[in-house]
Amino acid sequence: MKEQRLLRIRELVSQQEIETQEELVRALEESGFAVTQATISRDIKELQLIKVVGTNGRYKYAIPVMASSVTLDALRRRLADVFISQARAQNLVVIKVLPGNANAIGSMIDTMNHSGLLGTIAGDDTILLVCQDEDAAIRLLDTLLPQADRRPTE
Amino acid sequence: MKEQRLLRIRELVSQQEIETQEELVRALEESGFAVTQATISRDIKELQLIKVVGTNGRYKYAIPVMASSVTLDALRRRLADVFISQARAQNLVVIKVLPGNANAIGSMIDTMNHSGLLGTIAGDDTILLVCQDEDAAIRLLDTLLPQADRRPTE
DNA sequence: AGTGAATAGTAATTCAAC
DNA sequence: GTTGAATTACTATTCACT
Numbered sequence: 001m002k003e004q005r006l007l008r009i010r011e012l013v014s015q016q017e018i019e020t021q022e023e024l025v026r027a028l029e030e031s032g033f034a035v036t037q038a039t040i041s042r043d044i045k046e047l048q049l050i051k052v053v054g055t056n057g058r059y060k061y062a063i064p065v066m067a068s069s070v071t072l073d074a075l076r077r078r079l080a081d082v083f084i085s086q087a088r089a090q091n092l093v094v095i096k097v098l099p100g101n102a103n104a105i106g107s108m109i110d111t112m113n114h115s116g117l118l119g120t121i122a123g124d125d126t127i128l129l130v131c132q133d134e135d136a137a138i139r140l141l142d143t144l145l146p147q148a149d150r151r152p153t154e
Numbered sequence: 155m156k157e158q159r160l161l162r163i164r165e166l167v168s169q170q171e172i173e174t175q176e177e178l179v180r181a182l183e184e185s186g187f188a189v190t191q192a193t194i195s196r197d198i199k200e201l202q203l204i205k206v207v208g209t210n211g212r213y214k215y216a217i218p219v220m221a222s223s224v225t226l227d228a229l230r231r232r233l234a235d236v237f238i239s240q241a242r243a244q245n246l247v248v249i250k251v252l253p254g255n256a257n258a259i260g261s262m263i264d265t266m267n268h269s270g271l272l273g274t275i276a277g278d279d280t281i282l283l284v285c286q287d288e289d290a291a292i293r294l295l296d297t298l299l300p301q302a303d304r305r306p307t308e
Numbered sequence: 309a310g311t312g313a314a315t316a317g318t319a320a321t322t323c324a325a326c
Numbered sequence: 327g328t329t330g331a332a333t334t335a336c337t338a339t340t341c342a343c344t
Binding site for chain 2: 050052063107143
């Protein structure tokens with residue numbers, strides 16, 4: 001029964017604007033599921049639904065597209081997993097990763113909308129990050145590869 | 155002053171596990187920002203921070219990597235923007251999009267971890283989605299292109 | 309505009325039960 | 327393991343002020 005309910009919650013959330021858990025309780029009731037807010041709270045945690053600001057400026061629940069990869073933390077971890085080397089020349093940053101991984105990482109970096117990052121080009125194992133200036137390049141590197149995780153460039 | 159604070163919040167949130175707004179208030183205080191929870195609540199909305207389930211099973215605040223593109227909704231909208239056509243043959247789905255857009259969309263679809271989606275291959279304007287079976291393919295299409303938004307295949 | 313104090317509104321957890 | 331009732335904990339908003 002719970003499985004059904006979780007599925008229905010995903011449906012409901014992706015179809016209509018659910019702003020509160022109480023609203024979800026009511027919507028589920030109409031679908032034939034009788035549960036309370038307490039249960040919904042647990043379901044939401046289990047489904048890892050997130051609250052995002054909708055177009056109307058109000059909060060609503062949503063399904064994160066990048067399941068576990070929503071956070072900057074996760075990007076860093078993924079990058080760390082495939083990281084080979086990094087180099088910087090003025091406003092340009094070049095990151096080498098394991099073959100075949102450049103595109104995926106590049107696209108993640110690209111979409112994080114880092115201010116000062118003008119563009120990203122990724123080949124098979126190389127990512128070129130074009131920044132506005134040297135400062136922006138340094139900040140970007142710091143964001144992607146915080147000291148603790150950065151291997152020496154040699 | 156507010157700008158500084160918002161920047162510091164992003165830093166704090168990406169560096170340590172901030173579980174509540176009160177915790178953030180305290181952390182900001184140590185950084186020299188004296189504000190109350192009310193203000194933090196507004197800041198969080200403005201920064202569009204989200205609450206995600208951390209490794210310890212507790213909630214923490216996080217910066218979404220894909221700024222406005224975190225939700226399934228957003229993926230659908232992006233797909234709709236560049237959508238040309240869709241076709242399905244048994245467990246295979248082929249989606250055509252405007253030239254140059256296949257990779258970005260494909261990678262987003264890929265990372266959404268749709269159950270029953272085995273893999274994604276994207277060329278320049280074509281995305282091939284390999285599903286486990288016909289059912290999975292139909293479900294995936296339904297998820298990506300709900301009736302209302304789907305143009306006739308014809 | 310930005311903010312805090314207070315409050316209303318909402319969500320998470322506890323505790324007990326099954 | 328799952329749930330609801332009650333409670334606690336937390337967050338958003340209102341109102342007043344600047």
